[in-house]
Amino acid sequence: MTLTLTPEEQAMLAGEHGPAVALSMRIVTEIGRIRGAQELVDIDSVHIDGCIFYGQAGLDYAQKMVELGGRVAVPTTVNVGSVDLIHPTLVLQNTDREKWVAQGGRDLMQAYVDLGCRQTWTCAPYQMDSRPEVGRHIAWAESNAIVFANSVLGARTDRYGDFVDLAAAITGKAPAGGLHLDAHRYGDVVLDCTSLSAETLALDVTYPVLGYLAGAIAGVSNPVFVGLPADVSEDDLKAIGAAAASSGGVALFHVVGRTPEAPTLEAALGPNTDAPVHHITAQRLNAARQELSTARVEQLDAVSLGTPHASVDEIVQAYDAIVGSAPLADGVAFYISTGRSVFAECERRGLIAPLEEWGVTFVLDTCTYVTSILRPGTRAVMTNSGKWAHYAPGNLGIDVVLATLDECVTSATTGCITWNRELFT
Amino acid sequence: MSPTIDSEITGTRITSGEATAAVLKLDAPVSFWGGIGPEGTIIDVHHPQHGATVSGRVLVMRTGRGSSSGTYVLAELIRLGLAPAGIILTEPDGIIATGALVAAELYGTQVPIAVVSASDYDRIEDGESITITMDGDTAFIASS
Numbered sequence: 001m002t003l004t005l006t007p008e009e010q011a012m013l014a015g016e017h018g019p020a021v022a023l024s025m026r027i028v029t030e031i032g033r034i035r036g037a038q039e040l041v042d043i044d045s046v047h048i049d050g051c052i053f054y055g056q057a058g059l060d061y062a063q064k065m066v067e068l069g070g071r072v073a074v075p076t077t078v079n080v081g082s083v084d085l086i087h088p089t090l091v092l093q094n095t096d097r098e099k100w101v102a103q104g105g106r107d108l109m110q111a112y113v114d115l116g117c118r119q120t121w122t123c124a125p126y127q128m129d130s131r132p133e134v135g136r137h138i139a140w141a142e143s144n145a146i147v148f149a150n151s152v153l154g155a156r157t158d159r160y161g162d163f164v165d166l167a168a169a170i171t172g173k174a175p176a177g178g179l180h181l182d183a184h185r186y187g188d189v190v191l192d193c194t195s196l197s198a199e200t201l202a203l204d205v206t207y208p209v210l211g212y213l214a215g216a217i218a219g220v221s222n223p224v225f226v227g228l229p230a231d232v233s234e235d236d237l238k239a240i241g242a243a244a245a246s247s248g249g250v251a252l253f254h255v256v257g258r259t260p261e262a263p264t265l266e267a268a269l270g271p272n273t274d275a276p277v278h279h280i281t282a283q284r285l286n287a288a289r290q291e292l293s294t295a296r297v298e299q300l301d302a303v304s305l306g307t308p309h310a311s312v313d314e315i316v317q318a319y320d321a322i323v324g325s326a327p328l329a330d331g332v333a334f335y336i337s338t339g340r341s342v343f344a345e346c347e348r349r350g351l352i353a354p355l356e357e358w359g360v361t362f363v364l365d366t367c368t369y370v371t372s373i374l375r376p377g378t379r380a381v382m383t384n385s386g387k388w389a390h391y392a393p394g395n396l397g398i399d400v401v402l403a404t405l406d407e408c409v410t411s412a413t414t415g416c417i418t419w420n421r422e423l424f425t
Numbered sequence: 426m427s428p429t430i431d432s433e434i435t436g437t438r439i440t441s442g443e444a445t446a447a448v449l450k451l452d453a454p455v456s457f458w459g460g461i462g463p464e465g466t467i468i469d470v471h472h473p474q475h476g477a478t479v480s481g482r483v484l485v486m487r488t489g490r491g492s493s494s495g496t497y498v499l500a501e502l503i504r505l506g507l508a509p510a511g512i513i514l515t516e517p518d519g520i521i522a523t524g525a526l527v528a529a530e531l532y533g534t535q536v537p538i539a540v541v542s543a544s545d546y547d548r549i550e551d552g553e554s555i556t557i558t559m560d561g562d563t564a565f566i567a568s569s
Contacts, residue, residue: 162494
């Protein structure tokens with residue numbers, strides 16, 4: 001089984017379309033060879049994850065592509081970077097390391113702009129105006145974007161990561177392997193949620209906890225949810241995917257009766273008719289949420305919402321919960337991370353100013369867990385995000401409580417962490 | 426140490442290059458992202474070989490592990506001359522391969538990566554000096 005290239009692809013590899021295309025084609029074809037792909041597919045769009053600054057090599061790569069005259073060949077969005085370009089002072093620059101990351105982060109973001117990427121700086125490109133269509137091939141990086149595109153939109157992307165994402169954008173090609181192929185898109189394990197109460201299924205925090213459990217159970221295979229409401233929101237599906245891609249390596253899930261490749265359980269499973277079934281009970285949900293909630297102190301230092309980046313609907317919900325409530329307690333910081341396009345729409349609707357007046361700090365272009373934004377001395381943070389709850393303790397050395405939006409807002413007004421440990425029924 | 430690989434092992438080439446170095450055989454896979462520090466040592470406190478240095482060794486572990494940002498970590502170690510001399514796995518790993526591929530393009534330094542069968546994997550012992558060579562898509566591993 002070998003990788004066969006079209007005459008056009010061979011010409012790209014031979015340098016007939018310039019050195020940046022040739023370099024990118026070497027990377028795409030080598031990855032294709034290693035993954036056992038037999039051909040390349042044309043892709044409609046790319047989402048780049050390589051724009052967070054982790055060191056000189058990432059910058060050298062992007063700048064080399066710029067020097068070689070590289071340009072993206074398909075519409076390309078960019079993930080969050082290491083700095084908020086709109087509010088540059090939000091990212092701390094006190095230590096030498098913080099200064100190095102801020103400067104390198106800015107240079108790296110500029111290189112991706114020079115390569116022709118849209119300045120989206122969001123981990124939720126699926127919340128923008130143009131979205132991939134069902135069945136179309138794309139090459140997206142960033143685990144939550146990958147799982148959303150595959151599961152909710154029904155587009156087809158394998159797990160792309162740093163470096164390969166840009167090579168795919170410059171060539172417009174990706175190896176035809178993994179989740180691009182029908183054979184790898186069927187469900188492998190069933191998560192039966194039919195015992196959960198209507199009240200539990202109506203709670204926002206149910207979905208990140210379901211995702212967290214799904215990742216732990218499914219690992220890198222494809223979970224199928226049974227028993228979720230047919231009108232479960234995109235934000236809830238986003239929360240499932242982001243958490244499942246954090247606790248495990250889930251890149252595709254199905255919700256029977258809701259997502260495009262799962263009109264029925266049989267359709268979702270395809271040939272995997274003997275897939276194991278796990279029963280998701282309220283007890284398991286409560287235990288999983290308690291496991292993720294590491295904070296053992298009462299004093300709340302901050303709330304962080306918007307991981308993945310908040311949608312317009314989520315900012316409307318925050319507005320409804322916050323505006324008119326008691327004032328924000330002294331010493332508590334309240335962050336909402338979102339993308340530029342969602343922020344602009346919310347500004348147009350008049351939602352931003354009242355929230356900022358109450359004390360919300362909006363974080364754009366980046367996220368509170370990938371860079372230094374939280375004030376030094378922050379110990380305990382509440383979040384409604386399973387992904388944030390999973391990564392922040394390790395990245396930032398703080399403790400978290402995974403909570404509903406209402407619990408987050410109420411605790412922020414008292415300064416005291418309050419949550420119902422047996423919330424799910 | 427006397428040679429322990431009694432006959433040459435053949436495997437599959439993942440990336441090109443040649444290496445001769447002492448084996449560091451891991452009891453569990455390590456994630457480059459979050460598992461190996463900027464000085465080339467294992468910083469994952471839960472890893473059984475926490476504190477071991479991967480620089481200049483042939484890193485032998487069953488599989489890759491962890492975040493796709495591991496590509497950056499490996500490429501950065503190669504840039505700084507602190508990477509493993511070679512890597513042997515039992516399954517192809519896109520994250521590790523990408524880091525090595527890109528660093529070879531950027532810095533001209535090749536870190537050969539080979540995949541071997543599980544039974545051949547068991548024949549490679551920690552601490553022995555081995556040589557990795559490639560011919561086409563075939564990798565050869567022998568005591569040196």
